[in-house]
Amino acid sequence: MVPMxxxxxxxxxxxxxxxxxxxAKVFATIMASLDDFExxxxxxxxxxxxxxxxxxxxxxxxxxxxxxGGHDPADDDMSGAxxxxxxxxxxxxxxxxxxxxxxxRLLREVKYFxxxxxxxxxxxxxxxxxxxxxxxxxxxxxxxxHRYNQMMQEMLPVEAPLLRQQIQKIDxxxxxGLHDLTWKSPGIDVFVEDxxxxxxxxxx
Numbered sequence: 001m002v003p004m005x006x007x008x009x010x011x012x013x014x015x016x017x018x019x020x021x022x023x024a025k026v027f028a029t030i031m032a033s034l035d036d037f038e039x040x041x042x043x044x045x046x047x048x049x050x051x052x053x054x055x056x057x058x059x060x061x062x063x064x065x066x067x068x069g070g071h072d073p074a075d076d077d078m079s080g081a082x083x084x085x086x087x088x089x090x091x092x093x094x095x096x097x098x099x100x101x102x103x104x105r106l107l108r109e110v111k112y113f114x115x116x117x118x119x120x121x122x123x124x125x126x127x128x129x130x131x132x133x134x135x136x137x138x139x140x141x142x143x144x145x146h147r148y149n150q151m152m153q154e155m156l157p158v159e160a161p162l163l164r165q166q167i168q169k170i171d172x173x174x175x176x177g178l179h180d181l182t183w184k185s186p187g188i189d190v191f192v193e194d195x196x197x198x199x200x201x202x203x204x
Contacts, residue, residue: 038118042118042119045109046121046123046124049106049121049123049124052102053102053103053106053123053124053127056100056102056103056183057103057127057182057183057184058182058183058184059098059100059182059183060098060177060178060179060180060181060182061097061098061137061141061177061178061181061182061183061188061191062095062096062097062098062141062145062174062177062178063095063096063098063178064092064093064094064095064096064178065091065092065094065096090152090153093152094148094149094152094153095145095148095149095174096145097138097141097142097145099134099138099183103127103134103183106124106127106128107127107128107131107134110124110125110127110128111128111131114128134183137183137188137189137192140192140196141177141192143196144192144195144196144199144200147199147200147203148170148199148203150203151163151167151202151203163202166198166201166202167202169198169202170195170198170199170202173194173195173198174195176191177191177195
């Protein structure tokens, strides 16, 4: 758009010439094609958003094993032993924050859509309004998960009996994040605070 504006600044005498008219015609055609391409891509993006975002928000907060992001525990029933059969017992007990990469990508894309002043589907805007909350929650969960995994990996066999009760208390507290709470659930902050406290005390 800027180059065409520069051409128009040359004045009516130049714009009345056949060459200038041809340039303007080509410019209009290209801009129309770009608008159509942009509209088609946004519609495609919106359709994909509707198919996946709600499902991703209904995943549990945490997952066991060396899986990262967007794992649905129901998939374990489909995959059988392959879901974690190659992992040792400690690896199967490790935790991961289950915030799907597709949601992270969605939040980033909506941010740039807004910066470019492009239309964003309402569903995507509704999710984006919680971006700061998601960042805060995932950050706190990542810290808690790191401490828990560190304990599980570095704990010596002679130390395990001494910490058994504390680990059992942590595992009991984790159940909500593994089975009950999703990214749309109320009470996530309370769960994070409670689990952080017991993990921090045991880690210390």
